[in-house]
Amino acid sequence: MAHKPRSEMIAETRAKLLASGRQAFGTVGYAEASMDDFTAAAGLTRGALYHHFGDKKGLLEAVIAEIDGEMSERLRQVSAMAGNPWQGFVDECTAYIEMALEPEIQRIVLLDGPATLGDPWQWPSQNACIRSMTDSLQKLIDAKLVVEVDPEAIARLISGASLHAALWIANADDPPSASKKAVKAFNVLLEGLLKDRSRH
Amino acid sequence: MAHKPRSEMIAETRAKLLASGRQAFGTVGYAEASMDDFTAAAGLTRGALYHHFGDKKGLLEAVIAEIDGEMSERLRQVSAMAGNPWQGFVDECTAYIEMALEPEIQRIVLLDGPATLGDPWQWPSQNACIRSMTDSLQKLIDAKLVVEVDPEAIARLISGASLHAALWIANADDPPSASKKAVKAFNVLLEGLLKDRSRH
DNA sequence: TCTAATCACATACGCCACGTATGTAAGTGG
DNA sequence: CCACTTACATACGTGGCGTATGTGATTAGA
Known part of the structure; x- marks a missing residue:
């Protein structure tokens, strides 16, 4: 059960956040989308989001x-x-x-x-x-x-x-x-x- | 120094809130405008705003x-x-x-x-x-x-x-x-x- | 004119969301 | 194998919103 290479895991995390954020922004809107909620939906926390995108606006840009x-x-x-x-x-x-x-x-x-x-x-x-x-x-x-x-x-x-x-x-x-x-x-x-x- | 009629005072309050909110929305934007701040700038509190406009969106509509x-x-x-x-x-x-x-x-x-x-x-x-x-x-x-x-x-x-x-x-x-x-x-x-x- | 009810706000409280500071475990290079 | 970095999670503080409640001034009725 060799793990996937690290870089791939990272890309996956990023993609998960992107998809979850996109889903949330697209349905309830940017202002109403709670970072806690949609990062949790992706099985992560806000920590990951801040690491990859800086802040909420950064994710929106992406x-x-x-x-x-x-x-x-x-x-x-x-x-x-x-x-x-x-x-x-x-x-x-x-x-x-x-x-x-x-x-x-x-x-x-x-x-x-x-x-x-x-x-x-x-x-x-x-x-x-x-x-x-x-x-x-x-x-x-x-x-x-x-x-x-x-x-x-x-x-x-x-x-x-x-x-x-x-x-x-x-x-x-x-x-x-x-x-x-x-x-x-x-x-x-x-x-x-x-x-x-x-x-x- | 007879006070102004009540209805006139009320209209004045409403106008002050409207003007202050308009100023704030127009400069820093709706999301960044703090109700506490711009009601205080009008010499009032959020209480007045909620009384007259229901909520923040109500003021924006007005x-x-x-x-x-x-x-x-x-x-x-x-x-x-x-x-x-x-x-x-x-x-x-x-x-x-x-x-x-x-x-x-x-x-x-x-x-x-x-x-x-x-x-x-x-x-x-x-x-x-x-x-x-x-x-x-x-x-x-x-x-x-x-x-x-x-x-x-x-x-x-x-x-x-x-x-x-x-x-x-x-x-x-x-x-x-x-x-x-x-x-x-x-x-x-x-x-x-x-x-x-x-x-x- | 005195009283009771209403109105126009102010005050106080709780909740939630964001951002940051810190912790930690896994991975990586020498 | 060890020091260092990376990729996150956790913990905390701040601030903004909405609501529930309080209060003083105005008005209406007898």
Whole structure:
């Protein structure tokens, strides 16, 4: 019954804390999540948490970085599957809205994250998923498909709009209906970016 | 030295708590604001606060309702001053971005508010300032200036985009430059709404 | 005008959560 | 094999929130 190597045990502990914290933050929210509770749920104590992440905010940062990475990867796949660059971009935006509908993402990344850690773009994780959107836009501009605007600014606006749309949809009386309206309105706004609007 | 009537004293107390809480929430943030501290700063104790607002969240709601009213009034004035309806709408959006740059509004209404109280549109205050934007849009649609889309959805998207733009600008290395980029990008998006884009 | 009831707060108490300081056992390098 | 580090657990203090209770001033009724 030889023990696993030490480094592996450590990584496992870290992963357990990350998962347990993510679960707690995603359900009851950051402020309401008790460190004693969710570390115990992972079979550990706060001591381990402070050792690995410094403090509660440190764990939140790590959780967000993890989720952010997953979101980024999902967006990458979506845009890669599209037929043409513009459609890829539109799909990416739509996917972003859909992701923002997931309670865990909404709660952790979109609500508690900014309120607790401040502006997402200043985060170490650099909000990779928005970077991805910025890149897509730059390519569209280079290809003369989209008018010349600062891609970072547009990506910002898009993601902000998506977030609020998602909040709205999630809390609407009739989510599917609200979702349709939001996507429709979203497409109208996006058309403002196109150089040649006629091809609609 | 006849004392003021009782009702007036009560209103004064309420106002003092509201102002002190608003000051604290706007500077150190909701979570970091100690009730003992900012009630003492108002020359009172937490007893008064619990009597008037129920709990800490109750005070936050009241503060937000107050700020929301002010924002709504400012937006109303801006759109009323514009030459034509479309310009009025654009000005309103721009004003919204500018307001979102104010630290107090950003901190309380845009960050801590949603994180603590949930979706803004479910708030009792009904987010009057976004209502105002919805109304403006409805008028533009009725006047056939803007394509037929759900005004509520658009207002949602706009306000979300504005918020994130403001966060970006506020934290940018060069805020004035970022602001220009954001407004430019914003105008491009808004043009997607126009029926006849040529009049630009 | 005297009294009783109410109201607008202040005071006191307990609980819980966070952060830190300290302890300890297991592992590692020389 | 021994000194040292690492990865946690335990113990403690502080502070913030909510509630239960107290109290003095105001108001209402006879």
